[in-house]
Amino acid sequence: MVCPKCHSGNVNTTVVSDVKMKNKHGAGYWIFIGWWWELIKFVVFGWIYLIIKLVVGKKKKIVTNQITMAVCQNCGYSWKI
Ligand SMILES: [Zn+2]
Structure with a gap:
């Protein structure tokens, strides 16, 4: 995987649980x-x-989404996969 910002290959992927409380x-x-x-x-x-x-x-009442996030180790840019 390559960072879209700085085109570095040094990218980590992490799974984040996005918990949203309903209004x-x-x-x-x-x-x-x-x-x-x-x-x-x-x-x-x-x-x-x-x-x-x-x-x-x-x-x-609680909605949990599993989101895979990629974080660039070079410039710190993060994005959803
Ligand atoms: Zn980057």
């Missing part, structure tokens, strides 16, 4: 929108949501 709504959201929006959502989409939940299953 959580803040307190302001729940005070102004959350309570009635969730209520409407439950009344209108609640039964659809329950069916989807039964079919699809519980969603994971």
